[in-house]
């Protein structure tokens with residue numbers, strides 16, 4: 001019996017390994033060109049305990065309460081500002097197709113494997129402040145992209161490897177942090193956040209007013225109890241979660257994400 005249990009344990013470990021998948025948005029994509037891991041994206045801290053599997057090392061930022069939503073880990077990922085000085089700035093023409101590509105752990109391909117929404121925000125560094133020294137902590141962020149539900153029970157992001165949007169041609173020129181966030185809501189008011197920031201220098205004629213729909217601060221604006229973050233029981237079955245290919249999303253019609261409306265160049 002003991003032998004049998006051990007075999008079952010070993011078997012589930014083998015079966016679970018390739019399908020357990022964490023990932024990071026570590027590659028900036030500009031007009032179809034995929035850039036190197038963490039060349040233009042701020043790296044983040046990982047779990048460092050000695051026996052961590054690749055899966056564990058890529059653990060995202062996990063939040064269980066409002067206090068955890070209010071840390072600077074929500075700005076660009078876990079302790080990301082420590083890596084700002086090692087991040088290059090990509091020059092991006094306003095009007096480009098812009099976004100992020102995922103990178104997985106050693107054992108999996110790296111697509112967006114956990115289920116939930118995704119959004120992209122931007123904030124401009126004050127004149128004379130280099131992105132390498134810009135935390136973004138007290139800055140005003142406007143939203144430039146959102147991917148919500150695909151159907152009543154599925155999210156658009158599921159199994160995607162890239163999140164690409166149109167950077168408006170009227171984006172005011174300047175140096176920006178480009179911040180992607182994707183999260184998996186889980187039962188028990190718990191969320192896993194996948195957040196990364198790229199350094200970009202936008203060039204172009206400008207003319208748009210990206211703050212007109214409102215802005216948010218990271219940290220500072222998101223509320224743990226927002227129904228777009230902690231999903232209510234009529235939207236998500238809070239007693240069960242299978243992490244992928246999930247049946248726990250009951251009815252995503254009417255889902256509203258946190259944050260302002262997406263700015264599209266007006």
Ligand SMILES: *[C@@H]1O[C@H](CO)[C@@H](O)[C@H](O)[C@H]1NC(C)=O
Pocket residue numbers: 071072073078079
């Ligand atoms: C960021 O997250 C890490 C790991 O979860 C934690 O050790 C650290 O204290 C957090 N930073 C802040 C500013 O709360």
Ligand SMILES: *[C@@H]1O[C@H](CO)[C@@H](O)[C@H](O)[C@H]1NC(C)=O
Pocket residue numbers: 152251252253254
């Ligand atoms: C989901 O909710 C919408 C309204 O919010 C409703 O029209 C629709 O019938 C619901 N679908 C199911 C399967 O309950």
